[in-house]
Amino acid sequence: MAESPVGSVREVRRLETRARLFDAALAEIAQRGLAAADVSAIAAAARVVRGTFYFHFPTKEHVLVELERIEETRIISELGHARGDLVTVLSRLVSQVLGAEIRLGTLTFRDMLGLHFSSSRPVEDELAQHPLAEFLIGVIGQAQDGGRVRADADPAELATFFLTGLFALLATGAHDAELLHRYVITIVKGMEKP
Structure with a gap:
């Protein structure tokens, strides 16, 4: 009809x-x-x-959750296909996320990321509502399939740990290029096979 x-x-x-x-x-x-x-x-x-x-x-927080989804989709499209080793891909991801701060302004950006640590964040259960996490799980899964990440590791947990730490650093504003580079290196070393 x-x-x-x-x-x-x-x-x-x-x-x-x-x-x-x-x-x-x-x-x-x-x-x-x-x-x-x-x-x-x-x-x-x-x-x-x-x-x-x-x-x-329903709340002001819902506006920022929608904005985050839009920004994450944009970041993924700008990243394109994940090529290179994990340090390269994660460094590019961090760079793209920092680009969102420039586009949105520091106050909006920090409020958006701060919702990840707030009890007032609207609850979302579907992975599709977190495009950046879904992308990162795929990248880590590919590295795992290629033998670069431990076989017993859970790509979803690793992606969550990486993004949670990154968002915490960026939400507080307590970061610089060197700290973010060390963060990526440290996380990747924890993922890789010994």
């Missing part, structure tokens, strides 16, 4: 409203930070009533 023209017009309007809210929320978060971001100000900037925000996003 074909969708009626009225239904498709409603869907277009719904998506336009959602996009305005998303953009307004990101602007508010970039200016004030997640904790201080005001839903009423977001709704006013998007030219809707406050309740419309909650129709599209």
Whole structure:
């Protein structure tokens, strides 16, 4: 059964409203930070009533989770095929994640990563909702298949350890190029066969 023209017009309007809210929320978060971001100000900037925000996003945190998914998808597309040894691939990944900080601004970037360590982060169970983790599991699995990573290692656990540590370093701002390089080397040494 074909969708009626009225239904498709409603869907277009719904998506336009959602996009305005998303953009307004990101602007508010970039200016004030997640904790201080005001839903009423977001709704006013998007030219809707406050309740419309909650129709599209149950919480402000949901906006950043969606932003993270968009950024992760972008990072993966920029990485392309994972070629090279683990140090090379993980170093490229770190570089791409740092690029997100430049695109998003430090405040939004740190709030987004900080959600990984917050009890207010919306719960997501599906791996598909974590494109960067899925990508990294594949990279580690390929290295394992190639005999470079221990056979008894769990690629999902290794990917989780790597990303959790990386996000913690980046969320605090307590990092520099040398520290991030040592982090990658240390993690890879722990993964590789002796």
